[in-house]
Every structure is written in structure tokens, then in C-alpha cells.
Amino acid sequence: QLLPHRDSPGTRVAGTEVRDWPGTGWRGAIEGFYGVPWSHESRLDQLSFYGEHKMNIYVYSPKDDPYLRERWREAYPPDELARIAELVERARAHHVEFTYALSPGLSVCYSSDADVQALNDKFQTLWDIGVRTFAVPLDDISYTDWNCAADEERFGTGGGAAGAAQAHLLNRVNREFVRTHDGAEPLQMVPTEYYDTTPSPYKKALAEQLDEDVLVEWTGIGVVAPVMTVAQARDAREVFGHPILTWDNYPVNDYAQDRLLLGPFNGREKGLPGELAGITANPMNQAAASKIALYTVADFAWNDAAYDPRESWAGALAELAGGDGRTTAALRAFADASYGSALNPGQAPELSAAIAAYWDGGDDDALDDALSALEAAP
Known part of the structure; x- marks a missing residue:
């Protein structure tokens, strides 16, 4: 990952120090x-x-x-x-x-x-x-x-x-x-x-x-x-x-x-x-x-x-979807609908936010998008 990839010999390599270790054994x-x-x-x-x-x-x-x-x-x-x-x-x-x-x-x-x-x-x-x-x-x-x-x-x-x-x-x-x-x-x-x-x-x-x-x-x-x-x-x-x-x-x-x-x-x-x-x-x-x-x-x-739980969660979805944008979006909608647990007491946080926005201010576009994502997801 650090070394340059070339078809011919000769290159410059930057000096690098990598420091990384686990939080627990x-x-x-x-x-x-x-x-x-x-x-x-x-x-x-x-x-x-x-x-x-x-x-x-x-x-x-x-x-x-x-x-x-x-x-x-x-x-x-x-x-x-x-x-x-x-x-x-x-x-x-x-x-x-x-x-x-x-x-x-x-x-x-x-x-x-x-x-x-x-x-x-x-x-x-x-x-x-x-x-x-x-x-x-x-x-x-x-x-x-x-x-x-x-x-x-x-x-x-x-x-x-x-x-x-x-x-x-x-x-x-x-x-x-x-x-x-x-x-x-x-x-x-x-x-x-x-x-x-x-x-x-x-x-x-x-x-x-x-x-x-x-x-x-x-x-x-x-x-x-x-x-x-x-x-x-x-x-x-x-x-x-x-x-x-x-x-x-x-x-x-x-x-x-x-x-x-x-x-x-x-x-x-x-x-x-x-x-x-x-x-x-x-x-x-x-x-x-x-x-x-x-x-x-x-x-x-x-x-x-x-x-960061949400950032890590997004990374998991992207990786498991193989990096494909449409698959990632579908998996995210599905995982959001199965999000809640003892560790995550908020059920379906992204869909819930769209519903709350609709009732609070009449934002039907956001709710339509969220429901359409579920309907269209493979």
C-alpha cells in the first residue's frame, strides 16, 4: 500500500513511520x-x-x-x-x-x-x-x-x-x-x-x-x-x-x-x-x-x-455491499429498519427522522424518499 507500483525500475520512496496498536489484546x-x-x-x-x-x-x-x-x-x-x-x-x-x-x-x-x-x-x-x-x-x-x-x-x-x-x-x-x-x-x-x-x-x-x-x-x-x-x-x-x-x-x-x-x-x-x-x-x-x-x-x-458508531456502521455497509452505491443504499435502508436493540434503543433512526420531519413541518419529500428506498431496495 505504501510502495509505488511501477512497470520500470527506479523510483523514490518517502520515509514513513507507522504507529498502530490495538486497544486490547x-x-x-x-x-x-x-x-x-x-x-x-x-x-x-x-x-x-x-x-x-x-x-x-x-x-x-x-x-x-x-x-x-x-x-x-x-x-x-x-x-x-x-x-x-x-x-x-x-x-x-x-x-x-x-x-x-x-x-x-x-x-x-x-x-x-x-x-x-x-x-x-x-x-x-x-x-x-x-x-x-x-x-x-x-x-x-x-x-x-x-x-x-x-x-x-x-x-x-x-x-x-x-x-x-x-x-x-x-x-x-x-x-x-x-x-x-x-x-x-x-x-x-x-x-x-x-x-x-x-x-x-x-x-x-x-x-x-x-x-x-x-x-x-x-x-x-x-x-x-x-x-x-x-x-x-x-x-x-x-x-x-x-x-x-x-x-x-x-x-x-x-x-x-x-x-x-x-x-x-x-x-x-x-x-x-x-x-x-x-x-x-x-x-x-x-x-x-x-x-x-x-x-x-x-x-x-x-x-x-x-x-464513532455511525461512521463505523456506514463503513460496514459499504464494504459488505462491495462498494456498489445502489447496493449500499439498499442495505442501509434495510439495516436502518433493523437497527434497534438494547444497545441501540432508537428504532430505525433514519426512517424515524423522516417521519418526525413530516409531522413537524410537513416535509413529505424526505418521507417519500425514505419509504421509496425501502420499497425499491432488492
Whole structure:
């Protein structure tokens, strides 16, 4: 991009200094939604897209994969393991860290040597195909009911006991697998209380007993956080006692499956990335449509100081429309009509502005243009 392109030898090259760096270390997406899964081809395409936008992590946690949750102890059939290996290779080719997230919480016995070994054995099969980053999500489970009597005997009952049990399991995986494999990235975990910063016996147990190098994932204040601030991130780091990697539930729409969420990443305070180990966004069931929001997530995570949600959103639309003006206009009208969300409370801001102008001053031309754009859009 900087060097002149000439057909003949000889040219002058200006001296140039480029200074650029990301606002936070990990920047990417976590495929962690419920409902209709992405296809293998969509996952491959997403990994290429992440690399193109300087996103460097993808967390493989699809709820449709039975070998991640219900059948977590079982090895993958060869054909399914081969597909994951293809994803790992695509990720590596685009400088994206493929993270494998195994969720044993529905049936694990935390005090069981056999279950610890099962976790480590499963991770080894993924290590053998090139995975170097691992996670153990313990979300969306009950910690008031044990899966085995031995856990109650060893840890007791209540939130503090659950935190101690989880820390015990994770520490063993961390010490017996992650730290014994040269080149492995720090272990990640999702706590059962992942959605606030309220002190609790559970969080206290994790803060005090979980190995300090384990990354804790957190969704903000609420499962879908309308805003996320520097102060909240500092509170999360304080209450969990560990580096925080956000699991940001935008633009995920598994809780609103009759809608697409096509607005930009919003409501995140400037300075937030610097307080975090990283930002991962949970996308929609619709992989291609998720790229609008993910483009803006990438912009914010790389340079939050200069981030402008509307400007980034416009850039996403232009890129995804291939630079064609008519397609960009059609996509913008469509995305405007699907703009509203917890992060973007104003529904259809451009169409709403045309309607407001009509009622305020009788500007029927602007409203006709906005409605005609929707009608004519392919």
C-alpha cells in the first residue's frame, strides 16, 4: 500500500513511520448462541472476515455441538474432528486464535479424578489438531444441585461451595494440562454468575481460590448489557480477582429470533478496552448478517478513542455491499429498519427522522424518499 507500483525500475520512496496498536489484546467473536447453528462454510468465512479486520480470537462454543455439553466426555467422530481441524487451519492462516470451549457443567463431578482426566483427554484430542487455547464455560447451569454426592461431601452447599468446586476443577485442568503444554494460551472460564459485579460467596471463592492466570469471561451488568463502562470493568476485575475477557451479548438474537440486530456496537465507554484482557462478541444465528455489527466491534476493540458508531456502521455497509452505491443504499435502508436493540434503543433512526420531519413541518419529500428506498431496495 505504501510502495509505488511501477512497470520500470527506479523510483523514490518517502520515509514513513507507522504507529498502530490495538486497544486490547484479544478481539473477536464467541459462537455461543442457542438455536440454528452456523454451517461449516459460514464458520470458515467468518474466520477469514475476522482476520481481515484485525480480530484475533474465535471461541468455538456452539450450543448445537453435543460433544461440547451433553456428551462432553466422548471423543469426536473422525469426520467431525476433521471439520474442526479445517477451522483451526483457516484460523491460523488468518492470524486468529481458535479457542475450544468445553462445557461439562451439566454432568461433571468436580471432585472426580476421572472427570478431570476426561477433560484433559478431550483437550488433548483438540491439541493434536492444532488448538492452543482452551476454555471451560460453566454458565447456564445450576450450582445449587450437585451432580454427585461426593461433591457435597467435599465442598458443602451454597454458592461459596460451588465456587470452590469450580476453582478446584479448573486449577487441575490448568496445572495438569495447560501449563504442561508448551505454547498453550491462558485458560479461559465462564463463571455461573457471569452477569453482574455484585459481591457473593461464589465470586469470593473464585477470586481467592482460582489460579491467578485464568481469564474470567463476563457479560457486563446484565445478560445483554445496554452499557458497559470503565468503572464496571474495574469492579468486575476487583470482584472476580482475575483478568476479564468480555462475552458481550451483541449482536446475538437467540432471545429475539423474529428480529435481526443490524445496528453498530454501542454503549461501550471509551477506555473500556484498556481495562480488559479482551472483547469477544456473541453473534447472531445469521452469520452473514452478523458481519455488520462485528465490523464495528472490531473497530471499537482496535481503537476505541477514535471509534464513532455511525461512521463505523456506514463503513460496514459499504464494504459488505462491495462498494456498489445502489447496493449500499439498499442495505442501509434495510439495516436502518433493523437497527434497534438494547444497545441501540432508537428504532430505525433514519426512517424515524423522516417521519418526525413530516409531522413537524410537513416535509413529505424526505418521507417519500425514505419509504421509496425501502420499497425499491432488492
